[in-house]
Amino acid sequence: MTATKFDYTPLLAPGLPPAVARWSGRVKFDFTGGNNDPDRLPLEGLIAAAESVLRREGRKLAIYGVDNGPQGYRPLRDFLAGKLRVDAGIACGADDIVITSGSNHGLDLVNATFLARGDTVIIEEDCYQSVINRLNRIGTRIVGIPLDRDGMRMDALSNALDDLKRSGIRPKYIYTIPTVQNPTATILPLERRHEMLRLARAHGVLIFEDDCYADLTWSGERPPAIFALSEAGGVIHVGSFSKSIAPALRVGYVVAPWEVMSRMLALKTDAGTGALEQMMLAEYCTKHFARHVPELRQGLRAKLETLMDSLREHFGTTVTFDDPKGGIFLWVKLPDHVDTMKLYESALARGVAINPGQQWSVNKAHSRSRLRLCFASPSHEEIHAGIAALAEACRTDFGMSKDGV
């Protein structure tokens, strides 16, 4: 008897996203995603940390959460409390922090705590793709606020909040990446942080501060976190080790007051984030984080220089960008007639992967001829060769020349 194949289709939930294609490996010149520099990974330190912490307390892996409760490995939360105080000006203790499986998991927990279909949220109009996708999947209405060279524009935020108020809509939160914004790499100055707090307060809106890139300002200097500036609360802060140590280690965190934390923990049904990664990070970071990060920044800055030089060499005056304030991304503007969704296909055929601007923005017209380039993971040689190949795609398929459109 030959069995007829089971038909799964009638059983699928309604409204699923389209099926994915099979993974076919990375391309030769990969400027996408948030990958980091393999050469700057502190491998020896991580190996030593893993062995040390496993020898000391590895047997606790037999207990969920290594017997540290639902908020994560205590020494890692202690490290974070200290780091956040020194770096971001945040006064918090280990009990105000929950370790998550990457900052995306933090986004999910905060979203599940506050958002329902039909809710309105405010974001920077050029914004982290995963945030936009998550909000669309939940069914929220997204209001995008334009940025300038100093991040989110407070005049536009003020107008948007007033407009919403007139329509009887109270947005749930203002999501912002104030320190090395993704994708624009801007830093919101102190006075704008105070202004955002004032506006959020006046409208009874939460601020959701994503500080994932904040360790990677070139100078090491940064304004205090918005969380740190609020006397009255109303700010939730999320961060990650993906950019400062390694993205394949899925470890992030959320800082929130207990009123919010106790609701998020009720929704946190994952039985904890991988304990070994938490343990290794705590062991490594407590000793070496402060020394490692400046070395990483230096390496990233050198790669950015290579990228900017390559762009100038191969694109001449047809490409514009601002010098990023830190991080791993360059947000690039091509001539208006170049649709980077189409360039994506054309570049891919030449072994170059880019992130088209439309996927990192809710303003489709503004982002149509923009793209995001990650310079952290390709080598200097790959950056040179990849940008040459990208320029070739632009010339051949979009009729671009070095000196004009």
Add this chain to the structure above:
Amino acid sequence: MTATKFDYTPLLAPGLPPAVARWSGRVKFDFTGGNNDPDRLPLEGLIAAAESVLRREGRKLAIYGVDNGPQGYRPLRDFLAGKLRVDAGIACGADDIVITSGSNHGLDLVNATFLARGDTVIIEEDCYQSVINRLNRIGTRIVGIPLDRDGMRMDALSNALDDLKRSGIRPKYIYTIPTVQNPTATILPLERRHEMLRLARAHGVLIFEDDCYADLTWSGERPPAIFALSEAGGVIHVGSFSKSIAPALRVGYVVAPWEVMSRMLALKTDAGTGALEQMMLAEYCTKHFARHVPELRQGLRAKLETLMDSLREHFGTTVTFDDPKGGIFLWVKLPDHVDTMKLYESALARGVAINPGQQWSVNKAHSRSRLRLCFASPSHEEIHAGIAALAEACRTDFGMSKDGV
């Protein structure tokens, strides 16, 4: 100026579960959860594996998913494909497997792919608490099927499917833990597996097979997985390293055909499971899994003997249970008048934590005087002393004696 505290309450999503209480540490005698035996954790092997794999390819941690695509670390999927073939009779390749952050994450992905509010699902009436909680949170209608000493009763399943059909309801799936069921530790015999497949097929219902405990049968023998017995598909298989290696490492997996896999991956927005844990497990398990698991089983069986002896000593004839077929749990029946939700409080006051039956069952009457005891994590001495303290609680607060109610 003193700022008035921000009020989060009006912003919370509707229908949230109640806030959790602050974690106050584990009790002295902890028989709850799925914790394992710290003494049987293969610590030296794991340390060596972590160092070895990090030295060889640790720099790839700088790349999301260590450049192995969205389904997880390839060597771990290769190990699993081999293990599943040998142990469970499943013919699958690495492309049919996705690594998840524990089996709970697998539950979430499968549920998100198939379930919407109002859907009906079938489960064993005594069932894993996290499954029941997840289904309730989604808003599904749960139909519980009673178990006997051979697991889910096929006569009852057949009747339930017929009843649902008469009401025009097609359930989305039959969730089952066929091999060392949680909490009853029963094993579904081969003929029942075939019968379940026949019934599921006749009604166009998916089978969702959870094999998390299947490595831990006392003999090492087990029937083929239901997934392996289906010629036509229609089965999704989930498993975990939590019970065979360590629960604090959050690594599980789902085996599914591409039609389902490609929809699940579209919903998988976590940017991957912790790569270090996957790498360490692949390195360790490829060499040592087959030798480690029998040693673990032996240790668990010895603890179970201690638990059963202690129960007989302190409870006499007032307690009944079947000898589990494997695993880490004993499902215990107390006299009818004992409400184990109340016993939970009473025991806790004596430093003993138990899982009350009602949290592990959708049949409240049947489970009211039952409890689940995990014997894997407490030491032999703690099992002795903890059961003595539990018996004391039963005597003092519920008037139980050794020889009767």
